[in-house]
Amino acid sequence: MAGKNKTKSVALFATCLIDLWRPGVARAAVRLLEDAGVKVEVPGGQTCCGQVNYNGGDEKGAKTLAKHHIRVFEKFDYVVVPSGSCADMIKNHYPGLFEDDHDMKKKALALAKKTFELTVFLTTIAKWTPSHQEIGALKITYHDSCSCRRHLGIQNQPRELVAAAGHEIAELPGAEVCCGFGGLFAIKFGDISSHLADKKCTAIKGTGAKTLVGADLGCLLNLEGRLMALGEDIEVLHIAELLARGKQP
């Protein structure tokens, strides 16, 4: 991205889960973007994209939060989101919330167009390749969230980045099957959710990898929560955390 894009403004939308629960992921994302030559801003007004309200049937709440974030990110050229589900919300669902508000819909479409999930932004827009990691190659297994895989068509980008960083990927059998997180579903239907997480963890253990990597923190917390309950010694990392290892803070 050196040179011609240096004048574009890029905002990071940390997302509520990462912002509140695992800030390290956002810090890592910033580090990666800066390594790619991007000056990253973190607008202070950002909170939650509203997906939990939208999918929970609270359309009014979703609209309120959508309007808020359309405003927060309006002035930037790019918005980078280290989460498939939040990127999906903004790109694929914000515009549809404003069918009867022409102005708002236009703004939502504009935001949708310039919003990118992290690995997509790094590979496609910033055209960045990670340097081989100083910390040494790992055997990892990769979890595709349903948001990334099905709703955004993201599969190759994270794998390209992981491979370029020198790590070995042991593919996860049944990768197309949901891990059972599903947002509120994990709480409302905890038994089913945990059952699905357990199936996924069995597959993860079967790969022999000691590190699980993914691009959606919700899925990762779900799987980490089950792995820990099982007493498994498998490290769970967001892809930003994996790629930022060994980088200067």
Added chain:
Amino acid sequence: MKLASHLFPEKAKEALHDQNLQKALGLLQVGFPELRRRAIANLPDFEALRDQAATIKDHSLKNLDKLTSAFTEKIESRGGQVHMCATAEDARKAVVKICQEVEAIKITKSKSMVTEEISLNEAIEAAGMEVVETDLGEYILQLAGEPPSHIVGPALHKTRQQVVDLFKKHHDIPLKSESGEGLVAQAREVLRAKYFEADVGITGANFLIAETGTVVIVTNEGNADLCRVLPKTHIVVTSLEKVIPTLDDLSVFLKLLGRSATGQDITVYTTLVSGPKDSDESGGPENFHVVIVDGGRSKLLGTDQQDLLRCIKCGACMNHCPVYSAVGGQAYGWVYPGPIGAALNPALTNPWEMRHLHQASTFCGACEAVCPVKIPLIKMFRFWRTQSFDDHITGRGQRFSLRLWAYFASRPRLYAMKAYFVLPLLKIMAGKKGYLGHLPFLGGWFRGRVLPGPEGKRFVGEDRK
């Protein structure tokens, strides 16, 4: 069929611990998707066919009255009768009346989800007639007194041993072999006599064709054909959204149906019936009736839920659904399980009864990715969830939590304040072990899982460098 969908949470929990069921579901989750994948590999224009099918369906639904009239006219011109029934009660009455008019005593029947919807068997038996299910899966369920768990393979939740026990209990003749072959052979033997004794044969329909006044019935067993060609009277019971314009349109759907359902290029028996037998024919029924049930479907026409009427009942959605694969079909408590059930049942019955089904989804999208007619299933679930929220079907706790969240999240300073106080507290609760074993209100998470603790403060607003 009796409504038991309100019991979904309890039945789902039971299902997770049912070893036999989990074994059967394990087979299903691997089997059907792989068969479908292979079958699609030999059809390069599969995606284009999906679009075509959706378009034909939308056109047909838009012109339903005209197409249904054309269909009816053709059937009547060939000596058949069409009975339009608004409700389940109307349809039950119509079928029983036809059977009584021909003085039927014994009736054979092939699989039809619409007949489950309207509880037809109970009505026939109450009128003093015998009705035997001939689809092997439905026959097994009839013996067991159980509802179906899948729309294509209704008894897929049963193990071979369970079928052996059922046959031993209900059949007079001894079972020669307890193998799969032995069971199929005995079912064939027992049902043979029923086919020949039947006064009336009742089948479902997969499609109704306006061009030729034709009812299309597909099976792999051939049981529907034996219900059609042997008795004096053939009654088709179906629903009103199945009418399509032409034979060529049929071919588009047939290319998708077998592949999506069981991975077959075509089902073994694809039968097109267009009336009773002709006066100079020796084989076939003398009387032919088509009972078309509305059952709440017409009110979906012209609404955002109309797309649900595209459904061709292939079962692909449930075959690929992680929730269905975990709990099976009976937990859904009504005729249509899985994603199509969650999306369609509230419209055909009532949203209160079906309130759990659309909530029990992770929105993973596997269903709509494989739907041959591209029904936007997630959009449908979200529609019901929004209606539930607005109509206070969704619990007070959940509604309050979501409203509270939106309240804070739209006020960045308040949001920052709550984070400032709550996050360190949670970090302390997670302690040295770094995880939480329980939290109030979030009990569901902790079924077999812990929650890794938070870092303790927000990222947004922190001093960067």
Added chain:
Amino acid sequence: MTRTETFLQNFERQLGVAHRLSSLAGVPGALKKLQKKIGLKGPPVASPHPDFEGLDVAFHAGTIDDRLALTRADAALAETGTLVFASGPKAPPSLNFIPEVHAVVLRESEILESQEELWQMLRERDQPFPRTLNLITGPSRTGDIEQTLYLGAHGPKEVHLFLVKG
């Protein structure tokens, strides 16, 4: 691959058994072979098709005891290995479903490419659409017992095609 070869490949993949005959004269012999194979004492039942005149068969619409039936297909579809039977005064559809073993006579020239060709053929015929039209692809089967495939659920367990040249 010729249309006939495509048809046979698909027909056999769906577990149909094909016997190629150079003319209709080969039918009696092929039929007798089948009778012997299944140990059938009396004559098989057959549809009263002109091509079956003179055969040692019983012409009626089939009874519960019939183990072997001979019928005349009207066409076949190469794309799926499917046999097509239209009901008529000389073609009771019951015979396609009653027996354990279903024997079918078809001429190679009657093989069509696809369903669409079949619909066109039926539209162009100077006859109303058949009362019962059966598209049959292989023997009857079910997967209802532990998702394992078994043949002969209710329809025929075996489908034998006598494919006549020309």
